[in-house]
Amino acid sequence: MAEHDTEHGYLLDNRQSEAGIRFAALAELFDPVTFRHVDRLGIGAGMRCWEVGAGGASVPRGLAERVAPTGAVVATDIDVSWTRDVAGGVIEVLSHDVAADPPPPGGFDLVHARLVLVHVADRAEALRRMVQALRPGGWLLLEDADPALQPLLCPDESGPEQRLANRLRTGFRTLMAGRGADLAYGRTLPRVLREAGLEDVGADAYFPITSPACAVLEDATVRQIRHxxxxxxxxxxEEVDRHLASVATGRLDLATAPLISAWGRRP
Known part of the structure; x- marks a missing residue:
């Protein structure tokens, strides 16, 4: 998800050079989770999908593989600079603000947003518009982090490097909260979907305890927000430099906040 880096905008601006590195790391960490749910929901040839706050290109491409050749994928974001190149075939890329602009026309079998709503100030309105875009029987799949549920970058806080890492992660959460991010939003998704009138609601959560992609993500994130x-x-x-050096060793066992995936079907 991209928003302009204003006082209340998204902290991790898509236009910065680290954004592409972050998108690749997030894809490596979470695409298997996302597509496990997409496939379980039965998304296949001929269906229409709306990827909200697409950010990187991996999810639109994966959806396109599943709905081709007769389906359609509409990928939207406020900043489409990282997805523009995938337009073509069944993929349409649109500049779009999910909380302010009307949904793309046509009705969708799947509406999906990953790591988007936690950053959107008017989450309720964004959700209403996504539900409105579903065809009868269509699925809404929302995936958002819950940093308050597992706040540690190093769950195994075994030494000074891990303690510093966790303290810097606390600083990052402070910055996010100051820009309107809801750090306990993920856990609310099942209730939010039920209250929106969806049926067959379910949810699960995933987070790696350690992964090379977590180190890549942490390095890019800290470089993006160090100022x-x-x-x-x-x-x-000095602390930021020391932390980046520790991350580079690959021995910190870095985790992420839990990614909570929740799904519901429009009657």
Whole structure:
């Protein structure tokens, strides 16, 4: 998901050079989870899908493989600079604000948003528009992090490097919360879907305890926000450098916040 980096905008702006690295790491970590759910929901040839806040290209491409040749994938984001190149064939890329713009026309068999709503200020309106875009019987699949449910970058806090990593992660969460992110949103998704009138609601959660992709993600994320961490007194330059050096060793066993996947069907 991309928003302009304003005082209340998305902290991790898509236009920064680290964004592509982050998208690739998130795809490696979470695409298997996303497509396990997509396939279980029966998304296949001829269906129409709306990928909300597409960010990177991996999910639109994976959806396109499943619905081709007669289906359609509409991939939308406020900043489409990272998805523009995948337009063509069954994929249409549109610049779009899910909380402010009307849904793309046509009705969808699947509407999917991953790591989007936690950053959207008007989550309720965004959700209403996504539900409105579903065809009868269509599925809404929402996947969002819940950093408050598992707040540690290093769950095994075994030494000073791990303690520093967890303290910098606390600083990152402070910055996110200051820009309107709901750090306990993921756990609410099943209730949110039921209250929106959807049926057959279910959910699960996933997070790696350690993965090379977690280290790649952490390095890119910290480089993207270091000026804010230092500028707001949450860390010193020396601490950031020390943390990045520790991450580079590959021995910290870095985790992510749980990704909670929830799904529901429009009657």
């Amino acid at each position: 804010r961490l230092v500028g707001e007194g949450l860390a010193t330059d």
